[in-house]
Amino acid sequence: MRKLVAAITVAIATVSTAVPGQDSRFEGKLEPFLGEAKCEVQQVFKGGRFPNIVVGVDGTVLAFWGGVKVRRSEDGGKTWGDEILVGEGFMGGGVTVNEKNGEILAFVEHRRPPADLTVYRSRDHGKTWSLVKVVIKPDKNGHVPQMHMNEHGITLRRGEHKGRLLRPARYLARGEGKTNKERWPKTYTTAVYSDDDGKTWQTSEPFPAKGTGEAAVAQLSDGRIYYNSRRHWAPEGVNARKRWTAWSTDGGKTWKDLSLCEVLPDGSQRTDYGCMGGLVRLPVEGRDILLYSNNDCFGCRLNGTVWASFDGGKTWPLKRLVRKGSFAYSSLAAGRPGTKSEGWIFVLFEPTGYVARFNLSWLLQGLRTGNGGLPKWVTVGSSTQKR
Numbered sequence: 001m002r003k004l005v006a007a008i009t010v011a012i013a014t015v016s017t018a019v020p021g022q023d024s025r026f027e028g029k030l031e032p033f034l035g036e037a038k039c040e041v042q043q044v045f046k047g048g049r050f051p052n053i054v055v056g057v058d059g060t061v062l063a064f065w066g067g068v069k070v071r072r073s074e075d076g077g078k079t080w081g082d083e084i085l086v087g088e089g090f091m092g093g094g095v096t097v098n099e100k101n102g103e104i105l106a107f108v109e110h111r112r113p114p115a116d117l118t119v120y121r122s123r124d125h126g127k128t129w130s131l132v133k134v135v136i137k138p139d140k141n142g143h144v145p146q147m148h149m150n151e152h153g154i155t156l157r158r159g160e161h162k163g164r165l166l167r168p169a170r171y172l173a174r175g176e177g178k179t180n181k182e183r184w185p186k187t188y189t190t191a192v193y194s195d196d197d198g199k200t201w202q203t204s205e206p207f208p209a210k211g212t213g214e215a216a217v218a219q220l221s222d223g224r225i226y227y228n229s230r231r232h233w234a235p236e237g238v239n240a241r242k243r244w245t246a247w248s249t250d251g252g253k254t255w256k257d258l259s260l261c262e263v264l265p266d267g268s269q270r271t272d273y274g275c276m277g278g279l280v281r282l283p284v285e286g287r288d289i290l291l292y293s294n295n296d297c298f299g300c301r302l303n304g305t306v307w308a309s310f311d312g313g314k315t316w317p318l319k320r321l322v323r324k325g326s327f328a329y330s331s332l333a334a335g336r337p338g339t340k341s342e343g344w345i346f347v348l349f350e351p352t353g354y355v356a357r358f359n360l361s362w363l364l365q366g367l368r369t370g371n372g373g374l375p376k377w378v379t380v381g382s383s384t385q386k387r
Helices: 002-015 180-186
Strands: 039-043 051-055 061-065 069-073 104-109 117-122 130-132 165-171 188-194 200-203 212-219 225-231 242-248 256-265 278-281 290-295 302-309 318-326 330-334 345-349 354-358
Touching: 039 318, 051 345, 061 345, 165 212, 165 225, 188 225, 212 278, 256 290, 278 345, 290 330, 290 345, 302 345, 318 345, 318 354
Parallel strands: 051 330, 188 212, 278 330
Antiparallel strands: 039 354, 051 061, 061 069, 104 117, 117 130, 165 188, 188 200, 212 225, 225 242, 242 256, 278 290, 290 302, 302 318, 330 345, 345 354
């Protein structure tokens, strides 16, 4: 393993370069993710569901759950503090860390949506929370989006809209059909974005596929935004059991280049219903390493697995099993440079409220998927297993 890490480090040092416009406070080197291969799992919540996990600008790891509470870790996920109540209601997902000022925004709906929304803000890395008034503008169809139950939001780090807050959202079309068969073709995902630190939110153009919901976003090193969505329904003859993706080149205002990602499962592969998945880009300068989490099972929500892409979502050549047992909704986050969370990757998952923390070295020992190859700057040799 020491020889493996040394080989990887040499390869990175040879070719890694910073990308103009990146913020060095939040983009670091790859080496911290390449220590001795480790994966540790512990339970942080009992009962309930609906995960979101983020890392504050100071490196505090915050695991959000249910209706709505949070536990904090100040030592990179090794130990966790007591539960803190964020606000009364129903988990809205999309927890967003504002990297400009360190604030954290949590979205709480009063019940299963459509429902009234309350937004809470923390200015002390999740220790205390207060109500904040926000305005969310409707989309072009006149629909104010619902928040439940998307992956965490992001702060854009580069490009014309640097500093913008962006989080996925959705329109559920409840009331537009008596059955799911009637309603799902009218539902769609969107995103909401704010240029005033979360006071006012605009709603993006709809994602270019109907029947979608529970999405995730990541910004790549060239400024583009990658959108990855669950899908509950698709027209006859179209596969709704894999993840659907699109891109934005205007800071999350519009989406284009819709495609089906054949390698990433959308929950159980025996049903069109899908499952919320986690997504994160590792904060590595000049590299677009994306990780995705979901269950990897034909007819069940079992076998929690993480997939890795080294080219910004074009291919997904590696995967590794995190948990063999029950595994449903999940959320991913990555540690921040220069903090105690550095080098760690975190996945919070249902149904039992566990957090797994692992590093890239551990993931590199996973299975080859056959979807693309590993780049030259990742020399894994015999550490990966062919599928």
